[in-house]
Amino acid sequence: MYRFILSGMCLLMISAGFSQESEMAAIEGGAYIPLYGNDSLPVSVENFKIDKYPVTNRDYQKFLLENPKWKKSEVRALFADGRYLAHWQDDSHLKPDELEDAPVTNVSWFAARAYCKWRGKRLPSLDEWEYVAMADKVSADARKKDGYNEFILSWYERPKSFHQKVGSTYKNYWGVYDMHGMVWEWTSDFNSVIISGETRRDENQDNNLFCGSAAIGSSDLMNYAAFMRYAFRSSVKGNYSIRNLGFRCAQDSNEKENSANEAL
Structure with missing residues (x-):
C-alpha cells in the first residue's frame, strides 16, 4: 500500500505499508473447554481474525511516529511503567543489538490496545487467544497429543526467546505463527481470570498465583503449560512492561481493517 502526499506542485508517493505482521488469519469459531471453565463447560468462540505474527519493533516504531504520546519520554506512568520500551535507546531507535523484525516487548496493555485501535483492530480476547493456541x-x-505441552514448557525454560524474528516458530493449523516459542502475549481481558479461585471469572481472590494448589480449578490438571499462562496473566497489571511480553491484534470476522497502511 502507498500513501500520497501533496508537496508544493508535486504529488509524492511514499511507502506506507506494514511488514508481514499486518497479515491476518481467518479463524473458524467453535466451542472449547478452557483450562479454567465454569464447571468445565464449553466456551463458545465466534468467527474472528487474528494477526499471523506478533507485532514487531519495526511496526511499533511506525505507530510511535504517528502517536507521539506513546513515546517512552512522553507516555504517562498511569499507562506504562518505567520499563516501557526499555530495549529502545531513545524515542525512535532500538538499541544496537535489537532486531527490527523481533516481536515488540516492554509494551504495556494500554499501549498494545492503543496500537491495535490505531490499526483498526483490537486485542484478542483470552478465549480467542487460547482457542488459536490449542x-x-x-x-x-x-x-491431548503426546509431547505438545512438553514442547511449550520447554520454551518457557529457554532464555531470551524474544530475540528472534517473527515467523521463526512453526505455522499452526490456522496459519498463525509464534503462538508458542517466542513471547507471552497480551489479551484484552488478561486479568479476567484469578487462578486461585474456583472459576475462571472469579476476581475476588489474590493469593499466591504460582502455588500448586491453584491448579485445583483447572479443567485438565495435566495441562501445566496453559496453567503457567493463566498464572502469568493473573500476576500482571495493565501498565506493566515486561521483556518477554508482546502482543498481536485481532478483529471481528465482519470488520474491514481501517489502518494507517490504507491510501489517503
Missing part, C-alpha cells in the same frame, strides 16, 4: 501444525486442538 492448535499444532495439523490439528485445531492438540492439547
